[in-house]
Amino acid sequence: MMRIMGRLTAAASAMALVSLLPGASAAQDAPMTPEEFEAHVTGRTLAYAEGGEVYGVEQYLPGRRVIWAFVGEQCQRGWWYSQGELICFVYDEEPNPQCWRFFRAPAGGLIAEFADGEPGLSLYEAQNTEGPLICPGPDVGV
Numbered sequence: 001m002m003r004i005m006g007r008l009t010a011a012a013s014a015m016a017l018v019s020l021l022p023g024a025s026a027a028q029d030a031p032m033t034p035e036e037f038e039a040h041v042t043g044r045t046l047a048y049a050e051g052g053e054v055y056g057v058e059q060y061l062p063g064r065r066v067i068w069a070f071v072g073e074q075c076q077r078g079w080w081y082s083q084g085e086l087i088c089f090v091y092d093e094e095p096n097p098q099c100w101r102f103f104r105a106p107a108g109g110l111i112a113e114f115a116d117g118e119p120g121l122s123l124y125e126a127q128n129t130e131g132p133l134i135c136p137g138p139d140v141g142v
Contacts, residue, residue: 031101032110034082038064040110045133048112049126059133066091067133075135086115 032040041060048055059067068091069075078091088099099115109125 029103031085031103032087034087036104037082037087037102043130045129045131046110046125047127048123050121050123054126055123057133067135069133069135075133 045059047057054071056070064080066078066080067075076091076093078089080087080089086099087102088097090097101113101115103111105111112123114121
């Protein structure tokens with residue numbers, strides 16, 4: 001999940017923050033299946049946030065391919081696959097899989113919980129668009 005992003009709208013920010021309210025815990029629900037996740041994201045570009053700040057943006061292409069960018073960094077191309085209840089991402093610049101559990105947020109959108117590494121890292125879908133991810137630098141025009 002990677003680079004550049006426009007400003008969040010107030011409505012998108014409010015919706016995303018509602019998903020973090022007490023009682024909106026994703027851990028109470030079963031993780032999304034790979035099929036549910038794929039149906040939600042394919043053909044879309046999602047911005048993920050943590051604590052009210054955009055963390056990164058990912059464009060989900062057909063065939064489980066992705067383009068990810070942390071805010072302010074270059075885009076990375078990659079792909080995703082399922083491993084049990086986990087959705088794992090592999091990028092050209094980061095070949096080690098990064099696995100997440102995805103849940104439907106009560107107010108709509110997704111909540112992503114990192115499965116390994118940083119304990120407690122939880123991101124929420126702050127914006128969901130049909131537009132492409134805008135990549136600066138060598139990937140201009142992607």
